[in-house]
Amino acid sequence: MNPKELIPVGIGAFVLLVLLYKAVVITKQKEAFLVERLGKFNSIRRAGFSLIIPFIDRIAYKQDLRINELTVDIETITKDKVSVHISVAVQYYIKDSPESIKNSAYELSNFRQQIRSYVFDEIRAEVPKKELDQVFENKEDIEKAVKTGLSDAIEQYGFIIQNALVVDIDPDPSVKDAMNRINAATRDKIAAEEEGEAAKIRKIKAAEAEAESKRLQGQGIADQRNAIIMGFEESISAFGKNTDIDQKEIMNFVILTQYYDTLREMSRDNPNVIFMPHSPEGNKFTTEMMAAELAAEQLKKSNETARGEE
Numbered sequence: 001m002n003p004k005e006l007i008p009v010g011i012g013a014f015v016l017l018v019l020l021y022k023a024v025v026i027t028k029q030k031e032a033f034l035v036e037r038l039g040k041f042n043s044i045r046r047a048g049f050s051l052i053i054p055f056i057d058r059i060a061y062k063q064d065l066r067i068n069e070l071t072v073d074i075e076t077i078t079k080d081k082v083s084v085h086i087s088v089a090v091q092y093y094i095k096d097s098p099e100s101i102k103n104s105a106y107e108l109s110n111f112r113q114q115i116r117s118y119v120f121d122e123i124r125a126e127v128p129k130k131e132l133d134q135v136f137e138n139k140e141d142i143e144k145a146v147k148t149g150l151s152d153a154i155e156q157y158g159f160i161i162q163n164a165l166v167v168d169i170d171p172d173p174s175v176k177d178a179m180n181r182i183n184a185a186t187r188d189k190i191a192a193e194e195e196g197e198a199a200k201i202r203k204i205k206a207a208e209a210e211a212e213s214k215r216l217q218g219q220g221i222a223d224q225r226n227a228i229i230m231g232f233e234e235s236i237s238a239f240g241k242n243t244d245i246d247q248k249e250i251m252n253f254v255i256l257t258q259y260y261d262t263l264r265e266m267s268r269d270n271p272n273v274i275f276m277p278h279s280p281e282g283n284k285f286t287t288e289m290m291a292a293e294l295a296a297e298q299l300k301k302s303n304e305t306a307r308g309e310e
Helices: 004-024 098-106 111-129 133-135 141-157 173-242 247-267 284-309
Strands: 024-027 030-036 040-045 048-051 055-062 070-079 083-094 159-171
Touching: 004 024, 024 030, 030 098, 030 284, 040 055, 040 098, 055 098, 070 111, 083 098, 083 111, 083 141, 111 141, 133 141, 133 159, 141 159, 159 173
Parallel strands: none
Antiparallel strands: 024 048, 030 040, 030 055, 070 083, 083 159
16 A cells, blocks of 8 residues: 555544544542533443543543541630630532532532531531530530531532531640649649548558557556466465465565566666665565565554454
8 A cells, every 4th residue: 555545544543543532431439420511511420431422522520429528727716715726527428319419510619618618607606605615525516516507508519418527626825734734733632632631541540550559568468467466376375385484475585586587687688787776685675565564464453453342
C-alpha cells in the first residue's frame, strides 16, 4: 500500500482510539458518576464499566458514597462568660439512591462550607446556655443538638448525618490555669484530711496499745506478787511443820533472805556504785521489822483486853 494512503488510515485509527477512550467510563466501588448530556443531567453511572457518547456526554460530578468526616473549629462563649474553643467532627455520607445522589450534587454549591455554617449556628445557640462546667459534663447534649439541627437541614439534599462528635473543649489558657489550681487545691485539701485521719488513727491505736500494755503489765505484776505470797506461805508452812521455830522468826528469815537476794540483783551487771547502810553485826531493816511486829502484837493484846473489860 502506498505510504500516502496509510496516513488517512492512521488518522482514522487515532480518532477511533480517542473516541473509544472518551466513551469508556470505569466507576470505582462506593462511587457514583453523574453524566450530563449537552449540559443537562442525563444519568448516574454506578461501580463498573459503562459507555457514554464522546463530546456529547460528560462526567459532571464524582460523588463519594463512603462515610466522610469534616472537622469544624468554633470560638464561642459560655453562660459564665468564659471564652472556649470547641472542635466538632461531623461524620456524614450520601444516601445511596438516585434522587439523593442527584440532589447532593446539584442542590448545594459548597456542601462542606454550608455544613460549617450549620454547625457554627447550632454551637453558638447551645453553648451560651451552659456554664463551663456544664459544657464539659454535658457535651452529649451539644452533640445531640448539632446532629439534630444538621439532619433537619441537610437530609433533604441527600446527605445523612451519622455523628456529630465534640472532640475537644479548650477554654482560655488563663481559665484553664485557674481550673487546674482549683483542682490542685481541692486535692491537697482531701490529702490533708486523709493524712490527719491517718495520724488520728495512729494515735488512737498507739494509745490503745499502750493501755493494753499497761493492763498486761499490771496483771503480770499482780500475778508475780500472788506467786511470791504463795511461795511465802508454802515456805512458812514447810518450816513450821519440820521445825519448832516460831512463824515470826520464819518470816524474819524469809524477809532477810529476800533482802540479800535484792542486794545481789542490784550488784549484778551494774557498773554504777551504790552506797547502802549495812553492817556485819546486823541489819537495821530486820530490827525495824521485828520492832514493828512486836508493837503490832502489843496493840492487838491491848485491844482484846479492852473488849474483855467492856
